[in-house]
Amino acid sequence: MFTNSLASNLSRAPRHEVFQTGLMGALLDGIYDGDCTVEHLLTRGDFGVGTFNALDGEMIILDGVCYRLSSDGTVAPASGREKTPFAVATEFVAHASVELTTPHTRQQIAHVLDELTPSDNYLYAFRVRAEFEFVRTRTVARQSKPYRRLVEVTKGEPVQNFVATAHNVALTGDVVGFLTPVYQQGIGIAGDHAHFISSSRDQGGHVLDYLVVMGVLEVCIGTDLHLELPRTSEFEQADLDDDPVERDGEVSATENHH
Ligand SMILES: [Zn+2]
Numbered sequence: 542m543f544t545n546s547l548a549s550n551l552s553r554a555p556r557h558e559v560f561q562t563g564l565m566g567a568l569l570d571g572i573y574d575g576d577c578t579v580e581h582l583l584t585r586g587d588f589g590v591g592t593f594n595a596l597d598g599e600m601i602i603l604d605g606v607c608y609r610l611s612s613d614g615t616v617a618p619a620s621g622r623e624k625t626p627f628a629v630a631t632e633f634v635a636h637a638s639v640e641l642t643t644p645h646t647r648q649q650i651a652h653v654l655d656e657l658t659p660s661d662n663y664l665y666a667f668r669v670r671a672e673f674e675f676v677r678t679r680t681v682a683r684q685s686k687p688y689r690r691l692v693e694v695t696k697g698e699p700v701q702n703f704v705a706t707a708h709n710v711a712l713t714g715d716v717v718g719f720l721t722p723v724y725q726q727g728i729g730i731a732g733d734h735a736h737f738i739s740s741s742r743d744q745g746g747h748v749l750d751y752l753v754v755m756g757v758l759e760v761c762i763g764t765d766l767h768l769e770l771p772r773t774s775e776f777e778q779a780d781l782d783d784d785p786v787e788r789d790g791e792v793s794a795t796e797n798h799h
Pocket of ligand 1: 591734736747
């Protein structure tokens, strides 16, 4: 079943860097403008997820191209001059992979990921290249100042999109995600966080749920985290001293539900 597995050869695994700009904790606090450009981000990774300044859509980086998945349903490559308050990227290498020959729910993919990865203490990037029965996504809408906290923004307001295999037309595309250790909650988004883009590059968003018909799951281990903090006055003055339990609740409310 496994073409290769990380579980048996971690000590021989290479060091691999995951690049991140901004903090999830700052995003929760309504710090929606960063100073990292798409151009800079693309020098640090060809694969990634994030958002844009003012929360103007969901970001997905795939095969070295950065796309904006807008709340109006459009998908387009982002300009190098665009900036992001929060994004995670890496030069994706499939250190381990598994062929999915039977249907898999999002939860079942999480289980396969768990089996494929040797430890919960590292970061992992994962890619699901597949045919999907359906993908349910969410896209945040551009915010204007004064910014509200993220829990307010995501409370039922984001645009939800449901794409499914139509009669005789298979839905193919990529789920691009990261698996983040629990101890990094607030730095990143603990657990799995993924975005989707269709092969036709015209549909996508922040992944809420999906069903894989068949495809390939690839995993890239991240042993090194390179974190760049925004040099902005908003970030400088932000109160990021949040209660860890409250923060945990806010992250799951903003990222996983609906
Ligand atoms: Zn997202």
